[in-house]
Amino acid sequence: MRVYAEFHRLVGLVESMVLRPRRNGWQLPLLCLVSRPGVTSPVTxxxxxxxxxERRVPHVRISATGRDVRTLLHEAYTGLAAGNFGGSDPLRFRHYALADGLMQVDLSGVPTNRRxxxxxxxxRERVWQRGPWEGQQAPPDVGGWTGLLLWLALRVLPGLVFWLLTTGWLFGAGRRFRWFMRQQYLAPTLAAGDFFxxxxxxxxxxxxxxxxxxxDLLLVHAFLQDLRVEYRRRPWRLRPWRRTACPVLLMDEVAPENGGYALIRLINAVRDETGQSDPLLVITNSRDVPPDGLAPTDPAVxxxxxxxxxxxxxYRAWRSGLPGPGGPGRTTPGTSR
Structure with missing residues (x-):
């Protein structure tokens, strides 16, 4: 009975974490559970x-077994984007979908001067024709009358309009393209402002x-940026105001031989290096102690x-050690019995 009582306390803590804070932004840790062999997974x-x-919290549960970092991140993306959580507005991943889609492009057989x-x-075809990359929709940045006018314009001047979009000259659109040129990973300054x-x-x-x-850091950063945008409240945006609980990534069977520990390190690194908080609660389960996969009996842990x-x-001690309101989250390991 003690096991269930302790798990109930963990559930209560998680429920308090996922609720949108009234102020100071999101302060969410990486909650890494270490369970003993033969015990039902706490992630399950x-x-x-x-x-x-009564909850219907946006969440996705994935198994790290046999999966690398990019596969795990893609499964988290597809699970959260396609999830139906009590009829709430679906989460849109425009930055991640763009980066992931670009990685599916193969220009090897195209002459260099035509690439x-x-x-x-x-x-242009995939973005403006609302075509999916691997079945996932990547909608344009605008809608309504503006979107209709842009769609009509693309029928007449597709090259010019798309150039304006990717260079940021099209007012009210192209934010995700500009974001890639302003973020810090993969040295975008080497492109001299040219998105292509x-x-x-x-x-x-x-x-x-x-x-x-x-x-990998860029993909994780794009994934977290999408969540920041989806939960960022503005007077003219209704969707974020309806989101009262943050999404939860549940990752089970994390081990040194798969990409689970690497994904934990990447999320932690992006939060630390960018200084930006995000509304993602990560809960993992493993037999060893992350992020290095050491045994629970190892003196180093x-x-x-x-x-x-x-x-x-x-958790209270971790929050008190944050550098400021909404500061980035660091790994908070725990153990389940």
């Missing part, structure tokens, strides 16, 4: 709790020569593990 039990009729034009053609020069580095064959760690009956105090 947490998924049932979040899916309850820019071919990349622009594929990107930067985008070619995500497509094949140039991607194979790039720093793969920087690409002494003092890092917190029993479930002390997780509330550990």
């Amino acid at each position: 039990m947490m998924a049932h709790v979040l899916a309850g009729e 820019r034009r071919e990349l622009a053609r594929q990107l 020069t930067f985008a070619r580095r995500l497509a094949l064959p140039l991607r194979t020569t790039e720093d793969q760690g920087q690409i 002494a003092g890092q593990l917190v029993p479930l009956d002390g997780v509330e105090g550990a």
Whole structure:
């Protein structure tokens, strides 16, 4: 009975975390649970709790077994984008979908002097024809009358309008393209403000020569940026005002031989390096202690593990150590029994 009582305390803490704060922004940790062999996964039990009729918290549960970082991130994206959480507005991932779509472009068989034009053609078709990348919709940045006028204009002057969109000269549109040129990963300054020069580095064959760690950081940053945008309240945007609970990423079976620990490190790195908070609560379960996969008995992790009956105090201590309101989250390991 003690096990269930301690898990109930964890559920209460998670429920308080997912509620939108009244002020000071999101302050969400990486909640890493370490469970003993033979014990039912706490992530499985947490998924049932979040899916309850009274909660309907946006969440996705994925298994890290046999999956690398990019596969895990893509499954998190598809799960949250396609999820139906009590009829709430679906989450849209425009930045991540754009980056992920560019990585599916292969220009290897295209002559070098025609690669820019071919990349622009594929990107224009997929964005403005609302075509999916791997079945996922990547809607344009605008709608209503503005979207209709842009659609009509694209029938007449597709190249010019799309150039205006990607260069930021089209008022009220193209924010995601500008974001890629202003964020810090994969050295966008080398592109001298040209989005297509930067985008070619995500497509094949140039991607194979790039720093793969920087690409992973860019993908995670784009994923988190989409959540920031979806939850950012503005007087003229109704969707964010209807979102009262943050999304939860539940990742089970994290181990050194899969991409689970790497994804934990990447999320933590993006939060620390950018200084931006985001509305994503990450809960993982593993047999070893993240982010390095050390055994719970290893002296190197002494003092890092917190029993479930002390997780509330550990969370308060973690929050008190943040550099400021809405500061980035660091890993907060715990243990389940």
